[in-house]
Amino acid sequence: MAKGVFVHRADSKYDDFPEEQYQFPKRYLKRAKRFENDWVLYYEPRGGGGRLGYNAIAKIEAIEPDTLNEDMYIARIAPGTFLSFEEFVSFRKDNGFMESDLRKEDGSLNAGLIQWAIRPISDADFNQIVLQGFPEETDMLPRADALGRNKDLPAWDGLSEDASGFIHESERLRVEQTISRIPRDRVFRKHVLDAYDRRCAITGLQLINGGGRAEVEAAHIKPVAQHGPDTVRNGIALSGTVHWMFDRGLISLSDDLDILISRQVNDPIQIERLVNSSGRAFAPENPSLRPHPKFLGWHRDNCFKV
Template sequence: MAFGIFIHRFDSIYADTPAERYQFPIQYLQRAKACVGDWIVYYEPRKVAGTKGYYAVAKVGRVIADPAVPGMYLALIEPGTYLDFATPVPFADETGPIERGVLNEAGRISGRAQAAVRSLSPADFNRIVAAGLADENPLLPRTDMAAAGHVVREEREPFIFDEARERVSAIVSRVVRDRVFRRIVLRAYDERCAITGLKLINGGGRAEVEAAHIRPVEANGPDIVSNGLALSGTAHWMFDRGLIGLDDDMQIMVSRQANDPDSIRSVINATGRILMPPREADRPHLQFVRWHREHCFKH
């Protein structure tokens, strides 16, 4: 087992779904196999406009031949392991590349940096994940949630770990994953409720909006921003109970089983569609929206 880097861009020509699978050609087969049972870091190249750099981690469960494309292979991501970073990490800072393994003996960037699949040293993994989980401006929890005894989902803990393997324990922690997920979803939606369009900040400077999974964690929904919505407490409650849902065009649907549909429609923003993040890759993915519609929405 070994840590690794998988290069992925949101407009990839490959049949990639970062939270589920990574497609690659045969020349990377042995490198990908070395990562089975271990963690990889996703990296978006610097040449991509608005690149996210190192932006997520995931655990590789298996590597198989792609049944649909001869000569291609799939690294299958272990369910529930994908996690977007709270803070995307740039390729380099004032001291040079954060991934030291791309440097040659002369201290210059080698051709290895172009490899779509490459190994990652424990020290580089540790350094990247530490920077990705760090959050200099964490979103504060809602005071009513703390008062209700729900602080476990929002509590602020220092990300201080000594070794790469200890980072892994942080990555799999539900407390950490919930906090990071909240951060990335609220940032994508500018702390604004996607249903009502309201952006409310309480007297303590806290956003009165929550991060909702479209496909719940309990149903193998991943902690990826495209599986999230920023919702007010009431909208979140209605969405989880299937009183509201989304069609494929992101129009907001109101369940026929709602006992007061007119009141629900009155709080929906004037467009009738959810307000979506400006970055296309951050917007709700159809597979999650359809899952919610088929399994949660009350038709």
């Protein structure tokens, strides 16, 4: 096993759905197989509006052939493991690069390596990036200088065969245990409320209590219990009452975000008064954060009471 980096563009030409799968050409198979049953970072390149850095983690459940394209393979993401960082992490740092292997001997960027769509990363670099991605967890994860590194030895090379020997297996387990303890609800709530500007998508109301806390909740469209991911595309900001109705299938959304009201509600007139006058849900300004049709379709098919 080894940790890796998957490069993903928002406008990817591949059949990617980062929460569930990552498609890649056959030539990357040997490299990708090293990451089975271990964690990867998602990296945004410049293309497609990317910010040049890391935005999420996920665990690879399996690597398998793409049944629809013999020249492609699919990395299956273990359900419930994809998680966006609370803070975006730039690939650069003050004294170089977050991935130590991106640094050439003269200190410049290894322009060839950064073009690799799939590449390995050392445990130490992975830990450092996760620390920055989830800043509130910094006291829980081992820091790079606390991983048993001998100061008299040369810097790790994440691509070398001997690199993993410097990291004790107990530290690898500690990192995985820490990742599993990250409060996913807190991360999910932060991203969803930020995307919707703390406004209920159905009523349009933006209510803030006396303590400055938004009186709106982050709701999953496809529940976590049904393997719905903790991502903004599977989330929507709703007031408490609307959240209750949404979870019970009394309201839903079309793929175009038209608000659907069940014929089984006992007082449809009151519900119609609750809905904003446009009859459509408010959506995040960033199109990539809008509710995904895949999750909306699941809600209509499995929750909505027609």
